[in-house]
Amino acid sequence: MKTVESKAGTEGDFSFDVYEKKFKALADELRLKIMYELNQKGQLCVCDLTELVGLPQSKLSYHLKILHDAGFIQREKKGTWNYYQLNDPEVKAILSPELCCIFYPGQ
Amino acid sequence: MKTVESKAGTEGDFSFDVYEKKFKALADELRLKIMYELNQKGQLCVCDLTELVGLPQSKLSYHLKILHDAGFIQREKKGTWNYYQLNDPEVKAILSPELCCIFYPGQ
DNA sequence: ATTATACATCAAAAAAAGTTGATATATTGT
DNA sequence: ACAATATATCAACTTTTTTTGATGTATAAT
DSSP states (O other): OOHHHHHHHOOOOOOOHHHHHHHHHEEEEEEEHHHHHHHSSOOEEEHHIIIIIOOOOHHHHHHHHHHTTTSEEEEEETEEEEEEEOHHHHHHHHHOOOTTTBBBBOO | HHHHHHHTOOOOOHHHHHHHHHHHHHHHHHHHHHHHHHHHOOEEHHHHIIIIIIIIHHHHHHHHHHHHTSSSSEEEEETEEEEEEOOOHHHHHBBBBGGGGGBBBBO
16 A cells, blocks of 8 residues: 555655545545535435535536545445445545544544 | 635535645646655755656646645745755645655654 | 756647536336 | 336547647856
8 A cells, every 4th residue: 555655765666646546536626525515414315416516417426436436435325326425534544634524524 | 714614514615626726736646756755855956856756847847836836845946946845734734644754744 | 248057938739537418227116 | 017216327528737849037157
């Protein structure tokens, strides 16, 4: 994982691409809003989010996929619904506690 | 700054754009490598970085500007040279301490 | 004063990411 | 079995970012 530390100092190819992917996922106002809403409300289905965020469904799915692929959110299927929620440990591993209650999970 | 907290819960237009800009700056392998090198070496001029990172000068300047505009690095001019270094408080305000010694400043 | 070095900036081209509307799949209710 | 709902995915298009090479500006060295 932190390939970097073992090689620290020595030049070399680290896994910056993994971090790139994670920061890319956060690098969008809409996705930050989604993270924020999930952080506030806990668990939401896509239909809830379309209303909260005011996006067409296909657009929302696109952004949810990016957050999911980056590991920041988890999906739980319940019948026809897909419920999403923050993946707290993943978020905490990347974000500063100073961002608590915006994107960073409280408690 | 954290407009979010005062309004938390109430829907509304927060300053997600500020965070978007910061995460966008981090959302690039090259720029992460630059952050890493600055974190390791402390202070570097553009010419040092071109060698460390192996980029043409104009490309490097482009990426340094993005990091600088986002507030993650500071510039100090000494004669013809521009020395860059991490802006520690800014980095710490965004990144998890778990990223210590990669991008997050040690100590 | 001229030449060389360090760096920023610019404009054009290329690549990547985001948007849109349509379609596909699965599940639930009748 | 049929209709309706929730959601994912796809392909065409638009927008944003990145790259590249050239040019400009300032400082330093001769």
